[in-house]
Amino acid sequence: MNNHTQIYTQAQITERVEEMAKEITDSYPASKPLLAVCVIKGAVIFYADLVKAIKDRDVRFGFVAASSYYNSEGGRMQSTGIVNMKYSSIDESEIVGAEVLIVEDIIDTGRTLKALKDYFTAKGANTVKIATLLNKPDCRVVDIDPDYTAFTLEGNPYIIGYGLDNAQQFRNLDGVYKIN
């Protein structure tokens, strides 16, 4: 894979995920369940590692597919700004009064997470927080910031591996890579 460069190894990711999980554990009361929402497909691997590392909390699972529509322009995917909730495993009754933690792979323009955060807030969640593996703050178009971030990236690299794809390939790569 000479057109991909590894930027984080599995060991580096594991270390950060464990630190994040501790921070998350400490900031939620033990007395209430936490509804951890995985944004599929990209966050699946990060989600699995993160929820396992959250100790002594009643963690409930939820899965949503909500994505910005992307166009392929000059070989790169560009956000069109339209966000669609394509799937949700979560009953609306589960959201009312819940502590919701949205778990995302990467924040780029921020549109997907803004839409998701607004959705859970509108459905009556008590709190809605965001945990992301990667954050690209230089690419932000809407005003949204994650509460927990594993790694912050400068500029606009295109990332694959550890759940993230390029045209559905490379999700199973061990570690995070950037396309050169």
Ligand code: 5GP
């Ligand atoms: P946003 O709504 O923040 O622009 O888009 C977030 C979504 O865009 C991510 O969940 C991911 O699916 C996709 N995305 C944004 N940047 C990248 C990237 O560098 N690599 C990959 N594989 N997907 C990305």
